[in-house]
Amino acid sequence: MPTIKEIIRDLAIAAYKIGSIFIPVKDNVILFESSNGRNYTGNPKYIYEEMVRQGLDKKYKCIWSFQNPAIEIPGNGEKIKRSRFKFLYYSRRSKFWIFDSRHQYYLRKNKKTKYIQTWHGTPLKKLALDMEKVNMSGHQNIEKYRENFAKNTSAWDYLISQNSYSSEIFKRAFAFDGEMLEIGYPRNDILINENNETKINEIKNKLGIDKNKKIILYAPTWRDNEYYDSGVYKFATEMDFNAMKNALSDDYVLIVKFHYLVKDKINWEDYGDFV
The missing domain is CATH 3.40.50.11820 (CDP-glycerol glycerophosphotransferase, N-terminal domain)
Incomplete structure (x- = not known):
């Protein structure tokens, strides 16, 4: 019924x-x-x-x-x-x-x-x-x-x-x-048309990123078998963020971008300014 x-x-x-x-x-x-x-x-x-x-x-x-x-x-x-x-x-x-x-x-x-x-x-x-x-x-x-x-x-x-x-x-x-x-x-046009120091520094200022650091973008897709409920997917990753922080944080910042189907809200505070 x-x-x-x-x-x-x-x-x-x-x-x-x-x-x-x-x-x-x-x-x-x-x-x-x-x-x-x-x-x-x-x-x-x-x-x-x-x-x-x-x-x-x-x-x-x-x-x-x-x-x-x-x-x-x-x-x-x-x-x-x-x-x-x-x-x-x-x-x-x-x-x-x-x-x-x-x-x-x-x-x-x-x-x-x-x-x-x-x-x-x-x-x-x-x-x-x-x-x-x-x-x-x-x-x-x-x-x-x-x-x-x-x-x-x-x-x-x-x-x-x-x-x-x-x-x-x-x-x-x-x-x-x-x-x-x-x-x-x-x-993707922005990657060519705005690929210059001025625009890059604008983005770093907006996100509070040290101008002297390089950026790594981690944008994984979703996993259809990793979910909480119908249409509610988990952030499924094998990445060791602690190891990455220890090895890279002096020179790099990591930006994590979830797939739009992922609904997790992860607390990244333990990684300080690295993530």
């Missing part, structure tokens, strides 16, 4: 599907989302910030979907709470969707809406339909996983790729037959 919560959810989705038929697209509205609304980052962030730099945030109504709308963003973008009424409204009202992860299964894209999927990584591991087994928080039905993935990617009109290597894998792994935009990742 479905729970009351599930019944309410299903009724809300049904109402959305019926009501959305009567919401027309507006050409100047763009819906942005990164990391399933968990943060402000990645390719959508840098596409949006280039629009802000060019003043296009005044020409277009830029809507950002967040799980926590308290997140600060530059420019004239409007922040809305993910999965609430405004989010559902703008999912139908927007001329463009710019997401870097799969959209929610119940969303219905207007026929006039163009969906630009930027994705969020380089396929150095098996993805989506290329996967032979799956263990998503204990869910191991690979056929169902592939079916859901293919249903999601069928809505994508454009897909951004970093290079020809990624393009070929993305086409196959995502069963993607839309237009591939092999233009490089917008989030």
Whole structure:
């Protein structure tokens, strides 16, 4: 028997599907989302910030979907709470969707809406339909996983790729037959355009890092079999941070960046200024 919560959810989705038929697209509205609304980052962030730099945030109504709308963003973008009424409204009202992860299964894209999927990584591991087994928080039905993935990617009109290597894998792994935009990742432009001492020192000042120290970035992916609950993943690592501190802290600082699916909150105080 479905729970009351599930019944309410299903009724809300049904109402959305019926009501959305009567919401027309507006050409100047763009819906942005990164990391399933968990943060402000990645390719959508840098596409949006280039629009802000060019003043296009005044020409277009830029809507950002967040799980926590308290997140600060530059420019004239409007922040809305993910999965609430405004989010559902703008999912139908927007001329463009710019997401870097799969959209929610119940969303219905207007026929006039163009969906630009930027994705969020380089396929150095098996993805989506290329996967032979799956263990998503204990869910191991690979056929169902592939079916859901293919249903999601069928809505994508454009897909951004970093290079020809990624393009070929993305086409196959995502069963993607839309237009591939092999233009490089917008989030990586900063590594070339702002790779200078002034910008590097700005970042070090912002993070309180000694200007004379070098930085090591540790940004591991997630492990699908290391989890607390469905969709709640652990920070799984074999790194010995104590050994790293003892060997490297005189000359280096370590920045640890979790994957967006990892929900751990780790206290790094024991490592002082090293982490």
